[in-house]
Amino acid sequence: MKILIVGLGLIGGSMAKALRRAGYAPDGSDLPAVEQAALAQGVIGRAARGPHGYDVVFVALPPDAAMRYLDEETFSAGAVVADVCGVKGAVERCVYAKERAYRYVGCHPMAGKEVSGFANASAGLFDGASMIVTHAPRTDPQAVSLLEGLFRAMGFGQITRCTAAEHDAKIAYTSQLAHVVSSAYVKSGTADGFSGFTGGSFQDMTRIAGVDEGLWERLFLLNREALSAELETLISNLQDYLSALQAEDAARLRGLLRAGRLRKEHLDRERRIV
Amino acid sequence: MKILIVGLGLIGGSMAKALRRAGYAPDGSDLPAVEQAALAQGVIGRAARGPHGYDVVFVALPPDAAMRYLDEETFSAGAVVADVCGVKGAVERCVYAKERAYRYVGCHPMAGKEVSGFANASAGLFDGASMIVTHAPRTDPQAVSLLEGLFRAMGFGQITRCTAAEHDAKIAYTSQLAHVVSSAYVKSGTADGFSGFTGGSFQDMTRIAGVDEGLWERLFLLNREALSAELETLISNLQDYLSALQAEDAARLRGLLRAGRLRKEHLDRERRIV
Numbered sequence: 147m148k149i150l151i152v153g154l155g156l157i158g159g160s161m162a163k164a165l166r167r168a169g170y171a172p173d174g175s176d177l178p179a180v181e182q183a184a185l186a187q188g189v190i191g192r193a194a195r196g197p198h199g200y201d202v203v204f205v206a207l208p209p210d211a212a213m214r215y216l217d218e219e220t221f222s223a224g225a226v227v228a229d230v231c232g233v234k235g236a237v238e239r240c241v242y243a244k245e246r247a248y249r250y251v252g253c254h255p256m257a258g259k260e261v262s263g264f265a266n267a268s269a270g271l272f273d274g275a276s277m278i279v280t281h282a283p284r285t286d287p288q289a290v291s292l293l294e295g296l297f298r299a300m301g302f303g304q305i306t307r308c309t310a311a312e313h314d315a316k317i318a319y320t321s322q323l324a325h326v327v328s329s330a331y332v333k334s335g336t337a338d339g340f341s342g343f344t345g346g347s348f349q350d351m352t353r354i355a356g357v358d359e360g361l362w363e364r365l366f367l368l369n370r371e372a373l374s375a376e377l378e379t380l381i382s383n384l385q386d387y388l389s390a391l392q393a394e395d396a397a398r399l400r401g402l403l404r405a406g407r408l409r410k411e412h413l414d415r416e417r418r419i420v
Numbered sequence: 421m422k423i424l425i426v427g428l429g430l431i432g433g434s435m436a437k438a439l440r441r442a443g444y445a446p447d448g449s450d451l452p453a454v455e456q457a458a459l460a461q462g463v464i465g466r467a468a469r470g471p472h473g474y475d476v477v478f479v480a481l482p483p484d485a486a487m488r489y490l491d492e493e494t495f496s497a498g499a500v501v502a503d504v505c506g507v508k509g510a511v512e513r514c515v516y517a518k519e520r521a522y523r524y525v526g527c528h529p530m531a532g533k534e535v536s537g538f539a540n541a542s543a544g545l546f547d548g549a550s551m552i553v554t555h556a557p558r559t560d561p562q563a564v565s566l567l568e569g570l571f572r573a574m575g576f577g578q579i580t581r582c583t584a585a586e587h588d589a590k591i592a593y594t595s596q597l598a599h600v601v602s603s604a605y606v607k608s609g610t611a612d613g614f615s616g617f618t619g620g621s622f623q624d625m626t627r628i629a630g631v632d633e634g635l636w637e638r639l640f641l642l643n644r645e646a647l648s649a650e651l652e653t654l655i656s657n658l659q660d661y662l663s664a665l666q667a668e669d670a671a672r673l674r675g676l677l678r679a680g681r682l683r684k685e686h687l688d689r690e691r692r693i694v
Contacts, residue, residue: 255619256616256617256618256619257619258619275619276615276616276617276618276619278616278617304616306616306617313617315610316610316613316614316617317617318610319608319610319611319614319622320610320614320617320618320621320622321617321618321619321621321622323605323608324605324621324622324624324625325621326658326661327601327605327625327658328621328625328680329661329676329677329680329681329684330654330657330658330660330661330680331597331598331601331654331657332680332683332684332687333653333657333679333680333683334593334650334653334654334657336589336590336592336593336594336650337593337683337687338687338690339590339690340590340593340594340687340690340691341550341690341691342530342550342552342578342580343530343550343552343580343587343590343591343594343595344530344550344594344595345529345530345531345532345549345550345595347594347595347598347599347602347627347628348593348594348595348598350598350624350625350627350628351598351601351602351624351625352684352687353621353624354621354624355680355681355683355684356680356681356684356685356688357677357680357681358681359674359675359677359678359681360674362677363670363673363674363677364670366665366673367665367668367670367673370665370666370668373665374662374665374666376608376610377658377661377662377665378662379607379608380604380605380608380658381655381658381659381662383604383605383607383608384600384601384604384651384654384655384658385655386604387600387603387604387651388648388651388652388655391640391641391644391647391648391651392644392648394641394644396637396638396641399637399640399641400633400634400637401633402603403603403631403633403636403637404633405607406602406603406604406606406607406629406630406631407603407629407630407631407632407633409606409607409611409629410603410606410626410629410630411630413606413611413612413614413626414630416612416613416614416615417614417615
């Protein structure tokens with residue numbers, strides 16, 4: 147099985163290293179300097195010029211570059227081709243706009259770091275993490291099955307299957323909204339001189355505020371409706387607390403906090419069951 | 421030096437254990453069952469009936485109970501008395517409403533857990549953490565100095581000095597606002613079935629959603645103005661992202677994310693310097 151990884155950044159580079167750890171010998175493609183580093187470290191067998199001739203191709207590029215690659219490159223007939231973008235509906239629509247010789251499967255690894263690039267890639271990045279695999283009427287079950295075997299080999303502990311629309315709705319909330327909140331949270335002037343005034347809550351709230359604005363602006367706009375809806379819900383919920391505070395309504399404030407606690411306990415139970 | 425800890429919950433119990441670890445022999449006071457457990461574990465020397473006769477008294481009770489205790493109990497003349505409440509202005513106003521025979525110092529440890537009670541108290545809870553110590557015109561420097569020695573002995577790694585007003589403004593932002601956001605965040609219906617759709621951002625956002633509504637409603641209302649102002653700032657900042665999204669204004673959205681990233685990098689530098 148000939149495997150190619152296109153884009154050897156944090157995700158693609160970690161996939162290459164994880165496959166290597168599992169005994170596979172993937173090839174890779176990136177800018178010359180990155181390819182040289184990957185070759186020198188024995189992470190890839192060779193630098194590939196294009197996807198033709200490969201049985202499995204992971205397209206680990208940012209959304210626009212990934213869509214262009216999936217749309218324009220020449221893949222071998224029947225090749226299993228997966229992207230790893232943080233939005234799935236837009237990529238799927240791009241791929242299924244035409245007949246394709248390759249078998250497409252949308253994927254999204256639930257793992258990352260606040261840093262990027264091949265230098266930060268590691269073989270263990272996905273250990274125990276969840277890989278989301280989307281399905282559509284045109285998805286080939288054998289292609290999915292082949293990929294899932296490779297994901298297990300990479301260390302993923304859980305495969306989560308859903309449609310692209312389900313993925314985009316969930317991710318708008320669990321990931322994109324969290325990035326918006328973190329980015330907005332740091333902007334208060336009160337943040338200056340915060341050191342000494344926190345035991346961890348502030349760090350948790352603001353850990354992901356330093357996002358790459360080029361990548362995340364695109365992810366947000368490609369999932370605009372779902373993210374807008376979540377942001378509206380959150381703002382509306384925050385306004386409930388604000389109005390209870392301003393009215394000095396202790397019972398209402400307590401009720402809002404209580405509902406949050408019960409909801410959190412429900413979600414913690416769900417997590418334990420799954 | 422005779423030390424009493426009033427209230428042997430998570431904070432008071434941990435203070436007792438930390439002092440014990442450092443070779444001190446504090447007495448304690450709580451409900452009979454808690455006193456029995458603390459005595460049986462050798463955490464306190466004896467159960468005290470009142471604060472009279474003690475040189476140092478830590479009042480580790482929730483805000484209203486702490487203020488009542490500080491207002492009504494009979495302390496030895498010159499005793500150093502500290503509370504550990506999460507709001508400082510309200511407690512200080514209560515204490516300084518009269519002449520007091522004791523020397524009051526407002527304190528707030530930047531450490532906690534999502535669980536409470538003596539059973540969860542631990543000698544290492546404060547190791548490396550920051551202790552905030554507030555000062556006012558009536559604060560006695562020798563009392564502060566004596567307490568700071570005890571806090572170092574408890575394991576605190578940093579003492580942060582400020583006025584009660586500075587404390588309340590900072591804590592409204594670094595802690596209270598974070599609790600409001602976490603509580604509001606879990607309320608989206610999209611949270612159901614979140615497992616498999618997160619790599620950590622969602623857990624960070626929602627870790628503290630399960631707050632004790634009785635305690636935090638009081639802390640919020642006792643710091644209502646500062647918290648309301650922070651909540652208004654955050655809502656207004658979130659609305660900027662929402663309107664950029666709804667307008668599909670990529671440049672504005674990128675600018676908002678960029679400003680967040682630069683702000684985060686600034687704060688990270690500040691933390692490294694401090």
